[in-house]
Amino acid sequence: MYPKIKRKKTRVVWVGNVGIGGDNPVRVQSMTNTDTRDVKATLDQIHRLYEAGCEVIRVAIPDEKAVKALKDIVKESPIPVIADLHFYTSLGEKAVKAGIAGIRINPGTFKNKKNLDRLIEICKERKVCIRIGINAGSLESAVLKKYKIPCPKAMVESALNWLNYIIEKHDYQNLKISLKSSNWWETAKSYEMFSKKSDFPLHLGVTEAGGLIPGTIKNTMAITYLLLKGIGDTIRVSLTADPVEEIYVAFEILKNLGLRSLHPDIIACPTCGRCEIDLMKLYKEVENWAKNIKADLKLAVMGCIVNGPGEAKMADLGIAGGKGVGIIFKKGKIIRKVSEKDLLPTFFEEIEKFLKEHPERLHLTTS
Incomplete structure (x- = not known):
């Protein structure tokens, strides 16, 4: 809201x-x-x-x-x-x-x-x-x-x-x-x-x-x-x-403020002692990639496999990392489990797939 x-x-x-x-x-x-x-x-x-x-x-x-x-x-x-x-x-x-x-x-x-x-x-x-x-x-x-x-x-x-x-x-x-x-x-x-x-x-x-x-x-x-x-x-x-x-x-x-939307909204946890992945680097890469996308989209970058999907269940798509492994979730439900090295490429593939399925989410103009 x-x-x-x-x-x-x-x-x-x-x-x-x-x-x-x-x-x-x-x-x-x-x-x-x-x-x-x-x-x-x-x-x-x-x-x-x-x-x-x-x-x-x-x-x-x-x-x-x-x-x-x-x-x-x-x-x-x-x-x-x-x-x-x-x-x-x-x-x-x-x-x-x-x-x-x-x-x-x-x-x-x-x-x-x-x-x-x-x-x-x-x-x-x-x-x-x-x-x-x-x-x-x-x-x-x-x-x-x-x-x-x-x-x-x-x-x-x-x-x-x-x-x-x-x-x-x-x-x-x-x-x-x-x-x-x-x-x-x-x-x-x-x-x-x-x-x-x-x-x-x-x-x-x-x-x-x-x-x-x-x-x-x-x-x-x-x-x-x-x-x-x-x-x-x-x-x-x-x-x-x-x-x-x-x-x-x-x-x-x-x-x-709910006045205009252009680039995806990215939510991310602030990290803690449970985090076993370089979350800040992960977040930065997602942020930089998302700057090239004009779409009404909510993404999540979470550092804990245990809590990530639940805490970010309002996100259209999200990732959570663990030691050497990561998951991709959609509306809080896990859809893929991949190795850490494949996490970002696979996540970006899933985003592109989602936007093809939901073309109405794309912003063709800044209006």
């Missing part, structure tokens, strides 16, 4: 052909960490992210060379490309002309509003989605002067000011919002406050969250808190790690 979540009905915006908000699923996105000027490296990473389940990708455009590379990246990318813009609106204008589907602007980094106005008009002409990306660390001086510190109220005021400005001056509404801090609680409260004041879709995430473990925890705390309240239309789990890990973590969050 999963919690019953009633998502807030936000308006729908479009990043290329990807709908965000409304009845669309919570979208999963990431950002490349390659040098955008290196087209091959960037596209290679985008394809890896796409295979993992990424639906929208953001790339940095720090200079003219990066913007020039965008044309080829946009052309070859299997998913819509968003440009990440700071400081220089001229780069943003050229990125839009290169064919991007979205642009993230951080209003606190722009000093010349006239230049920003021109960029917004160009986005409007080409129907490019704009994310108003408010960051606690780069709030505009007027808001900081009022609130003294980059608190949730300050971030919400900044976001509303810019949202209203773009709507009223430019009559453009293909917009989404983010309000990020490196503090997960301040991040969560900012989104919660903003959600009460606007129906524009929200891009969730904690900025500067850190490495795989601390970053996963911070993002999970904020994103789960918000999604349980029905808040959030697209997420990025920012990590100082391989961006592909961001996709796996994001889908784990969504899966455990």
